[in-house]
Amino acid sequence: MVDIRTAHTAQLDAGTLSRIRAMLDEAFAGSFDDHDWDHTLGGIHALVTDGDELIGHGAVVQRRLLHTGHAWRTGYVEGVAVRADRRREGHASAIMAALEDVIRGAYDLGALSASESAGKLYEGRGWLRWPGPTAVLTPTGIERTPDDDDSTFVLAVDGGAQLRAPAPLTCDWRDGDVW
Numbered sequence: 173m174v175d176i177r178t179a180h181t182a183q184l185d186a187g188t189l190s191r192i193r194a195m196l197d198e199a200f201a202g203s204f205d206d207h208d209w210d211h212t213l214g215g216i217h218a219l220v221t222d223g224d225e226l227i228g229h230g231a232v233v234q235r236r237l238l239h240t241g242h243a244w245r246t247g248y249v250e251g252v253a254v255r256a257d258r259r260r261e262g263h264a265s266a267i268m269a270a271l272e273d274v275i276r277g278a279y280d281l282g283a284l285s286a287s288e289s290a291g292k293l294y295e296g297r298g299w300l301r302w303p304g305p306t307a308v309l310t311p312t313g314i315e316r317t318p319d320d321d322d323s324t325f326v327l328a329v330d331g332g333a334q335l336r337a338p339a340p341l342t343c344d345w346r347d348g349d350v351w
């Protein structure tokens with residue numbers, strides 16, 4: 173039976189975490205690295221299982237996005253993937269619904285960086301392809317991230333961040349891909 177549950181990283185045992193990592197390595201066909209894994213940890217995971225098998229995963233972690241003079245508390249979505257043989261059954265949509273509940277309940281704003289194939293999935297769920305410029309707050313100042321402009325998506329939250337493109341959206345600093 174297919175089941176979906178959410179849990180904080182701290183509530184997942186080492187075996188479950190290594191199953192998630194293995195599933196992400198396979199689903200992203202070798203393009204998921206240790207930094208990507210690090211970015212996926214420390215927040216709430218949504219796990220889709222069918223019996224004992226893990227068939228889908230996504231996570232939301234807290235970041236700060238600078239926009240219009242505020243450092244908005246942002247639920248940033250990472251590690252969304254469904255096992256290749258179980259795609260187009262609605263599992264990513266179910267994962268996103270669970271993560272969006274977390275975002276709407278706890279954050280001022282949702283954000284993510286979409287792979288080319290996943291853009292439609294997010295747009296269909298009300299996420300907005302960010303129409304303004306993107307940037308990152310590095311240890312030495314703000315730098316533009318033009319390569320990320322087209323792949324950055326945001327989810328507005330009622331009573332949350334006021335999104336005003338073309339004001340830039342600037343993410344906090346981290347190792348690996350900053351968006």
Ligand SMILES: CC(C)(COP(=O)(O)OP(=O)(O)OC[C@H]1O[C@@H](n2cnc3c(N)ncnc32)[C@H](O)[C@@H]1OP(=O)(O)O)[C@@H](O)C(=O)NCCC(=O)NCCS
Nearest residue numbers: 199252253254259260261262263264265286287290292293
């Ligand atoms: C992107 C990805 C997560 C989508 O997972 P998925 O479970 O297939 O997604 P869903 O089934 O919820 O939705 C995908 C499509 O299937 C359609 N669909 C959903 N249920 C369906 C069903 N029962 N029958 C047929 N199609 C269905 C959806 O309408 C959607 O259509 P779209 O292509 O027009 O958007 C998956 O392809 C994947 O893991 N890709 C590799 C990793 C990756 O790129 N992750 C995204 C990182 S940003």
